[in-house]
Amino acid sequence: MEKLPAQFGFKAFSLMTVPAPTDRSLGAIMVKTTLPRRFISEFDAHNLLTQCPLSSMMKSMALPLGWRCDRSPRREAGLAFPDPQVRLMEAFGLPAGAAMTLHSSSNAAYIMRLDGERSLLTLPELNELGMLFLQAFRVFDRLQQAEKTPHARLTCRELEVLRWTSQGKTSSEIAEILSLSEYTVTAYLNKAIKKLDCVNRTQLVAKAIRLQLIT
Incomplete structure (x- = not known):
C-alpha cells in the first residue's frame, strides 16, 4: 500500500472502517494511514466526518470511486464537499482522491483510499487501482485473521x-x-x-x- 500513492500520483493512503452513524472522528476509525496527523486533527476539529459526502456514499459502493474537489461552482453529483473540507484538502495538497469499500472475511466493512494532488482518475486507472486495492486488502484480512487465534x-x-x-x-x-x-x-x-x-x-x-x- 505504501507504494500505491506514488504509482498513481497521490501522496497518501489510508485504511479505515466504514463510518457508522454514531462516528464523529476520522482518527477513531483510522486503521492505517500516511496522512499528516495535523490534517486528521483539523478534519476532526471541524467535525467534517459527518458532513463529508463520501461517508454515506461509500457504504453502498462496490466499485472504486474517484473525485477531485475544488471551490469552483461545479460539483459532481452527490459529491458536494463542504467548503471547510475543500479548504482543508487544498491547504494540505489533498484535493483529489480515490477510494473503495471492501469487506473482510468476517463481513466487517473497510475503506481503502488514496489522497493527493492530481487530475481526476481515468476509468482504466480506476479499474487497475480497484484490483490493487483488492489484492492489498486480501493480504491485510489474512493477517488479521491469523493474528486472532x-x-x-x-x-x-x-x-x-x-x-x-x-x-x-x-x-x-x-x-x-x-x-x-x-x-x-x-x-x-x-x-x-x-x-x-x-x-x-x-x-x-x-x-x-x-x-x-x-x-
Missing part, C-alpha cells in the same frame, strides 16, 4: 522452545537446556512454524514478537 494454537512447550530460539539458541543448545532430544526440539519448532504460517525460524521469531507471544 495464534495464542491458543501454540502449546506451552512450543512457546518455551520459541523463547529460547528468540535468544539465539540452537536446537542442540535448547535440547540440553530443556533435557529434550534435538529431534524433539526441532519438531516443536516445525509445528510452531506451521501453526503461525511461517516459512522459517527467523520469520517465526519475528511474528511471535509482533504478536506479543514472546518478548
Whole structure:
C-alpha cells in the first residue's frame, strides 16, 4: 500500500472502517494511514466526518470511486464537499482522491483510499487501482485473521522452545537446556512454524514478537 500513492500520483493512503452513524472522528476509525496527523486533527476539529459526502456514499459502493474537489461552482453529483473540507484538502495538497469499500472475511466493512494532488482518475486507472486495492486488502484480512487465534494454537512447550530460539539458541543448545532430544526440539519448532504460517525460524521469531507471544 505504501507504494500505491506514488504509482498513481497521490501522496497518501489510508485504511479505515466504514463510518457508522454514531462516528464523529476520522482518527477513531483510522486503521492505517500516511496522512499528516495535523490534517486528521483539523478534519476532526471541524467535525467534517459527518458532513463529508463520501461517508454515506461509500457504504453502498462496490466499485472504486474517484473525485477531485475544488471551490469552483461545479460539483459532481452527490459529491458536494463542504467548503471547510475543500479548504482543508487544498491547504494540505489533498484535493483529489480515490477510494473503495471492501469487506473482510468476517463481513466487517473497510475503506481503502488514496489522497493527493492530481487530475481526476481515468476509468482504466480506476479499474487497475480497484484490483490493487483488492489484492492489498486480501493480504491485510489474512493477517488479521491469523493474528486472532495464534495464542491458543501454540502449546506451552512450543512457546518455551520459541523463547529460547528468540535468544539465539540452537536446537542442540535448547535440547540440553530443556533435557529434550534435538529431534524433539526441532519438531516443536516445525509445528510452531506451521501453526503461525511461517516459512522459517527467523520469520517465526519475528511474528511471535509482533504478536506479543514472546518478548
